[in-house]
Amino acid sequence: MARIIVVTSGKGGVGKTTTSASISTGLARRGHKTVVIDFDVGLRNLDLIMNCERRVVYDFVNVIQGDASLNQALIRDKRVDTLYILPASQTREKEALTKEGVEKVINELSETFDYIVCDSPAGIEHGALMALYYADEAIVVTNPEVSSVRDSDRILGILQSKSRRAEMGQDPVKEHLLLTRYNPDRVEKGEMLSVADVEEILAIPLLGVIPESQVVLNASNQGTPVILEDQSDAGQAYDDAVARLLGEEREHRFMSSQKKGFFARMFKG
Amino acid sequence: MSFLDYFRSRKNTGSANVAKERLQIIVAHERGKRDQPDYLPELQRELVAVIRKYVQIDDDQVQVEVDRNDDCSVLELNVTLPERR
Numbered sequence: 001m002a003r004i005i006v007v008t009s010g011k012g013g014v015g016k017t018t019t020s021a022s023i024s025t026g027l028a029r030r031g032h033k034t035v036v037i038d039f040d041v042g043l044r045n046l047d048l049i050m051n052c053e054r055r056v057v058y059d060f061v062n063v064i065q066g067d068a069s070l071n072q073a074l075i076r077d078k079r080v081d082t083l084y085i086l087p088a089s090q091t092r093e094k095e096a097l098t099k100e101g102v103e104k105v106i107n108e109l110s111e112t113f114d115y116i117v118c119d120s121p122a123g124i125e126h127g128a129l130m131a132l133y134y135a136d137e138a139i140v141v142t143n144p145e146v147s148s149v150r151d152s153d154r155i156l157g158i159l160q161s162k163s164r165r166a167e168m169g170q171d172p173v174k175e176h177l178l179l180t181r182y183n184p185d186r187v188e189k190g191e192m193l194s195v196a197d198v199e200e201i202l203a204i205p206l207l208g209v210i211p212e213s214q215v216v217l218n219a220s221n222q223g224t225p226v227i228l229e230d231q232s233d234a235g236q237a238y239d240d241a242v243a244r245l246l247g248e249e250r251e252h253r254f255m256s257s258q259k260k261g262f263f264a265r266m267f268k269g
Numbered sequence: 270m271s272f273l274d275y276f277r278s279r280k281n282t283g284s285a286n287v288a289k290e291r292l293q294i295i296v297a298h299e300r301g302k303r304d305q306p307d308y309l310p311e312l313q314r315e316l317v318a319v320i321r322k323y324v325q326i327d328d329d330q331v332q333v334e335v336d337r338n339d340d341c342s343v344l345e346l347n348v349t350l351p352e353r354r
Contacts, residue, residue, distance in 0.1 A: 146288050153296045157303045190283025197289045201296055
């Protein structure tokens with residue numbers, strides 16, 4: 001049985017696809033057979049972030065509608081050989097993702113994979129509901145900013161009422177908070193919500209804090225999941241998050257600003 | 270960071286605490302609504318319509334809430350009537 005993890009947020013642009021790419025790559029390079037599914041039908045982007053956009057032949061909706069087999073649609077990652085990508089369809093309507101169709105695909109994947117990572121579209125419409133419906137766990141990606149925190153709380157409510165686990169009366173979906181685009185300097189100046197603030201408001205366990213970093217844009221420009229940038233703070237923060245997801249204890253890092261000397265504070269921007 | 274900012278940054282003059290307070294209020298409010306039964310908005314609309322037969326009120330002058338306890342639920346209806354002239 002695979003563990004099914006949805007990466008969700010409600011709000012767009014907070015880093016769901018970046019997170020899906022890095023978490024799935026991180027799980028796979030620790031030897032777990034992992035598939036990452038793009039649920040954003042019509043606005044496919046995971047393929048770009050994972051650098052396989054020119055290898056897409058068949059997609060998720062083709063498999064649901066029986067036009068292709070799973071093996072035809074799955075794209076094997078060129079860097080990590082236990083990682084597969086199931087791209088979203090670029091042309092069809094979101095309603096092409098039926099509950100039964102998604103269940104069929106997830107059940108088939110469950111037979112051979114250890115982890116199924118579902119990259120949710122933004123919003124709380126059909127595609128987002130389908131992405132979270134079968135989840136065992138949820139990574140709620142949140143920016144330290146009012147609209148993102150509010151939308152995350154909304155998504156938590158939906159996880160608690162509209163997921164399969166909720167409808168069946170099973171154990172609830174396990175929730176994880178991943179705070180992204182965190183800027184410790186601005187937090188220390190009192191300009192940005194702190195990790196503690198967001199934890200207090202959302203009241204779910206913290207999986208990790210990803211610092212705001214130029215490396216993230218650089219990595220997506222090149223189609224490299226940022227977790228593979230081993231030397232970077234953001235890459236290491238994602239690696240910590242993956243370790244915690246697997247039950248390891250890791251101290252949180254990158255949560256305070258680099259201490260600048262007196263002169264640096266005075267004269268540097 | 271300029272010379273003056275160096276001293277300013279020591280104090281907590283930022284807007285983060287405003288953000289936190291606003292979020293705490295709106296999130297608590299929305300969580301309260303989350304557990305409400307699905308029929309409540311419709312019930313509220315119909316109640317407003319009935320009351321309007323007798324008194325002119327706005328939509329936001331009626332609040333309907335359900336409080337659930339262990340053995341019973343209480344439907345709470347709050348209507349603010351306009352001042353009498």
